[in-house]
Amino acid sequence: MKKLINDPRAVVDESVEGFGLAHADLVTVSADPKFVTRRDAPVAGKVGLVSGGGSGHEPLHAGFVGLGMLDAAVPGAVFTSPTPDQIIPATLAVNSGAGVVHIVKNYTGDVLNFETAAEMAQAEGVEIRTVLVNDDVAVEDSLYTAGRRGVGGTVLVEKIAGAAAERGDDLDAVAAIGDRVNQNVRTMGVALSACTVPHAGSPSFDLKDDEIEIGIGIHGEPGRHRIAMEGADAITDRLLDPVLGDLGVASGDKVLLFVNGMGGTPLSELYIVYRRAAQVLADRGATVERSLVGNYITSLEMQGCSISVLRLDDELTALWDAPVHTAALRWGM
Amino acid sequence: MGLDVNWAVKWLTLSAQAMAEHRVWLIELDRAIGDSDHGENMDRGFQAVLDKLAENPPETPGAALKLTAMALMSKVGGAAGPLYGTAFLRAGTSLGDAAYVDAAALAAALGAARDGIVARGKAESGDKTMVDAWTPAVEAAAAAAADGDTLAVLIAAAEAAEAGAVATDPLVARKGRASYLGERSAGHRDPGAASSALILRAAAGAAA
Numbered sequence: 001m002k003k004l005i006n007d008p009r010a011v012v013d014e015s016v017e018g019f020g021l022a023h024a025d026l027v028t029v030s031a032d033p034k035f036v037t038r039r040d041a042p043v044a045g046k047v048g049l050v051s052g053g054g055s056g057h058e059p060l061h062a063g064f065v066g067l068g069m070l071d072a073a074v075p076g077a078v079f080t081s082p083t084p085d086q087i088i089p090a091t092l093a094v095n096s097g098a099g100v101v102h103i104v105k106n107y108t109g110d111v112l113n114f115e116t117a118a119e120m121a122q123a124e125g126v127e128i129r130t131v132l133v134n135d136d137v138a139v140e141d142s143l144y145t146a147g148r149r150g151v152g153g154t155v156l157v158e159k160i161a162g163a164a165a166e167r168g169d170d171l172d173a174v175a176a177i178g179d180r181v182n183q184n185v186r187t188m189g190v191a192l193s194a195c196t197v198p199h200a201g202s203p204s205f206d207l208k209d210d211e212i213e214i215g216i217g218i219h220g221e222p223g224r225h226r227i228a229m230e231g232a233d234a235i236t237d238r239l240l241d242p243v244l245g246d247l248g249v250a251s252g253d254k255v256l257l258f259v260n261g262m263g264g265t266p267l268s269e270l271y272i273v274y275r276r277a278a279q280v281l282a283d284r285g286a287t288v289e290r291s292l293v294g295n296y297i298t299s300l301e302m303q304g305c306s307i308s309v310l311r312l313d314d315e316l317t318a319l320w321d322a323p324v325h326t327a328a329l330r331w332g333m
Numbered sequence: 334m335g336l337d338v339n340w341a342v343k344w345l346t347l348s349a350q351a352m353a354e355h356r357v358w359l360i361e362l363d364r365a366i367g368d369s370d371h372g373e374n375m376d377r378g379f380q381a382v383l384d385k386l387a388e389n390p391p392e393t394p395g396a397a398l399k400l401t402a403m404a405l406m407s408k409v410g411g412a413a414g415p416l417y418g419t420a421f422l423r424a425g426t427s428l429g430d431a432a433y434v435d436a437a438a439l440a441a442a443l444g445a446a447r448d449g450i451v452a453r454g455k456a457e458s459g460d461k462t463m464v465d466a467w468t469p470a471v472e473a474a475a476a477a478a479a480d481g482d483t484l485a486v487l488i489a490a491a492e493a494a495e496a497g498a499v500a501t502d503p504l505v506a507r508k509g510r511a512s513y514l515g516e517r518s519a520g521h522r523d524p525g526a527a528s529s530a531l532i533l534r535a536a537a538g539a540a541a
Contacts, residue, residue, distance in 0.1 A: 076411075077410055080374055083408065083409070109410065109412040109415075112414075113410065116406065116418075145515075199370075200364060204364060224515065
């Protein structure tokens with residue numbers, strides 16, 4: 001397929017370089033080993049937040065580096081976790097002495113590479129806590145799989161834990177806030193089309209024109225099952241039912257509703273999904289206190305979306321509202 | 334006597350060649366049940382191994398394998414980087430500073446590599462992972478080691494790994510990226526088992 005690239009092997013290098021040029025007021029880019037840090041890192045006395053993962057999910061994670069969110073992002077090759085020789089220097093670069101929280105999506109590669117890096121950074125004297133994000137309800141049986149994946153909820157964990165770090169919480173408190181967000185968020189996604197990894201050249205799975213893939217992750221991997229195409233409301237119900245069921249959303253709950261585009265679906269369609277999801281939540285007596293709609297954790301040019309619901313309490317709402325200034329999210333300042 | 338550092342360097346060189354030659358095939362295997370990156374990552378990782386070997390020629394087989402571990406861990410990414418990195422690190426540690434590797438040491442090193450993969454990835458036999466190539470290879474190598482012939486050990490390991498990789502075809506994945514597919518992962522070869530068989534075949538090729 002056609003892609004706006006020069007060389008498949010230079011995609012991440014050139015994209016991160018461009019990102020650094022476009023957002024030089026916010027971030028500093030290290031080219032080799034590759035990582036992106038907040039421009040004023042390390043921030044004195046503040047717990048550092050580091051996340052990372054395969055590229056191809058932009059704006060995640062580099063787009064969330066800045067005040068009130070991440071201190072560093074570590075991009076791997078497309079859909080491939082970064083390596084310890086990137087994660088360790090990124091961790092050291094943002095450590096002010098208050099310790100560093102690694103926010104890791106529960107994919108085997110990310111977990112293994114961050115685990116190795118955390119061991120080695122600890123050996124260099126940095127206190128590390130890890131927040132593992134596993135909000136994907138599409139993965140049902142964790143005994144026979146690598147466990148639930150970290151998907152849309154990752155954005156919410158990064159924002160809210162980032163706000164906790166910014167207000168001065170200590171290492172354990174920031175990690176606890178991150179864990180609390182993860183425990184209170186569930187996500188499910190759908191693909192209307194596959195995506196094409198630049199160096200692979202052909203789509204990551206084959207989907208007919210009249211088929212959709214329910215329960216996808218974010219790495220272009222196929223989902224749980226495949227069904228015939230339906231209308232937006234029916235698809236929304238299919239995604240939202242297991243999310244609300246698993247989270248146990250009850251009448252009177254306050255929630256954040258996050259409709260995320262996978263990269264190839266127009267905002268207008270995401271709002272159609274949002275509309276239906278908001279109706280369903282209202283019917284169940286839940287109050288949508290906060291919302292987020294847009295392409296925040298993507299799979300290249302995949303068509304589709306994910307729906308995340310986060311159960312809010314007053315503290316999480318206040319941390320969500322706290323100022324943030326990154327390339328992809330900015331408010332309150 | 335036994336196998337020396339030249340064997341180790343040749344093994345790694347042949348592995349790099351195998352990854353380059355089978356890059357597209359491994360990507361295709363991974364495309365079916367994973368995320369299309371395995372061939373690309375292994376090719377990149379073993380090219381980095383060749384660079385390290387040229388920069389810093391090792392003096393013993395164990396040193397060559399440890400250097401390989403560091404290169405793979407820092408360049409491959411994904412699950413394969415830490416898994417292969419741990420495998421080569423444990424194998425290198427098992428060989429120690431010895432200048433020559435005999436059949437028993439070789440079989441023990443392969444066992445240490447397999448144990449490292451299991452410790453990191455927590456997969457068991459039959460989960461449709463690289464363990465399904467390594468475990469039969471380790472068992473075949475141990476059986477062949479009794480005769481004291483290093484080439485026979487490596488050939489036995491390579492053949493068993495190849496058979497083990499083929500035997501992953503009908504399995505339902507229970508670990509790694511393919512596990513999310515459930516029953517739909519059956520009917521496809523595990524890419525990690527396939528690359529493991531290529532690496533073990535290269536080890537035998539280097540000793541021939």
